[in-house]
């Protein structure tokens with residue numbers, strides 16, 4: 001890594017800003033077949049990164065409304081003397097990215113692991129017990145997760161609830177019962193061997209979850225790994241089909257909206273209502289953009305393992321280049337601000353010296369004037385002594 005520092009004369013007590021001119025991007029840790037690898041999955045904001053951060057301080061936790069983790073990342077951890085690798089994953093229903101993009105990222109990581117004979121020891125699926133109902137995003141995420149894993153992997157799955165309301169547990173317990181009883185929720189998974197835990201955001205419950213997985217000593221190959229290794233494209237896998245079904249429903253909704261906008265536009269034209277025409281056209285443009293990106297997302301899943309990997313490498317390189325450029329821009333901004341700060345400091349120092357001199361000159365002149373006055377007084381007094389009465 002090359003680091004230049006910007007020097008700007010006497011920097012005083014301001015340390016110079018290091019300006020990186022080139023960055024070596026560290027390679028992600030390489031996993032081996034002997035590693036105990038545990039993936040943490042779940043809807044965005046379920047607490048995946050927070051869970052991992054209990055054992056590895058390099059996990060990135062999100063504190064805003066936006067989804068935080070965007071790429072798969074691996075974090076080495078030691079739990080009661082046992083080494084393992086915790087894999088942080090982006091959650092579906094990400095606020096920034098379509099599900100197809102998230103599935104591409106997760107599938108690509110799983111494909112590469114599979115190719116390198118790295119199998120998962122288990123998967124922790126986190127769910128916010130505070131979610132009012134298991135509909136929408138949580139249900140979609142769960143359906144996707146089940147397809148991704150397949151029935152054969154369910155014995156290595158731990159379903160853990162997060163965000164318990166400590167002051168009123170009864171409502172959360174009722175939701176937990178519902179999760180366990182309904183086959184579509186967790187019921188069937190539990191029957192197939194998945195374990196259920198409550199995680200209270202503390203290290204103790206997190207350790208119990210990881211120890212449960214390590215204790216089983218299993219290794220699994222997920223359905224999506226088998227499917228893609230057999231030559232299927234992503235959209236032909238179970239998880240891919242699940243995403244497609246959601247996307248098809250969304251596209252249908254968008255097309256229906258487009259049709260009614262077409263009708264509204266005609267009505268507005270008949271009435272010569274120019275402001276309504278403008279408003280409807282704006283909505284049509286926005287909707288057309290959405291339909292276009294639905295189509296792009298659909299196409300992005302028509303990829304086999306190799307194509308997906310090549311495309312993801314390119315995308316990640318682009319992300320890294322953009323992040324690096326942003327970093328350099330901010331460093332430059334900081335360096336410019338530092339230069340300005342020092343210039344102002346120098347200017348102020350010169351101004352302070354000028355004022356000091358002015359004070360000094362005024363003081364000298366005041367003293368000279370005083371001396372003149374005293375001399376004048378003395379002269380007056382001595383003249384007074386000569387007055388003849």
Ligand SMILES: Nc1nc2c(ncn2[C@@H]2O[C@H](COP(=O)(O)OP(=O)(O)OP(=O)(O)O)[C@@H](O)[C@H]2O)c(=O)[nH]1
Nearest residue numbers: 044045046047048049050062067068069091163201
């Ligand atoms: N009260 C409570 N807050 C939690 C818990 N786990 C996580 N949080 C908070 O929930 C927010 C989101 O947590 P993250 O760990 O970033 O969630 P994530 O699942 O990694 O989210 P994505 O990266 O967006 O998929 C953070 O503000 C955490 O501090 C928990 O068990 N209890």
Ligand SMILES: [Mg+2]
Nearest residue numbers: 048049068069
């Ligand atoms: Mg995260």
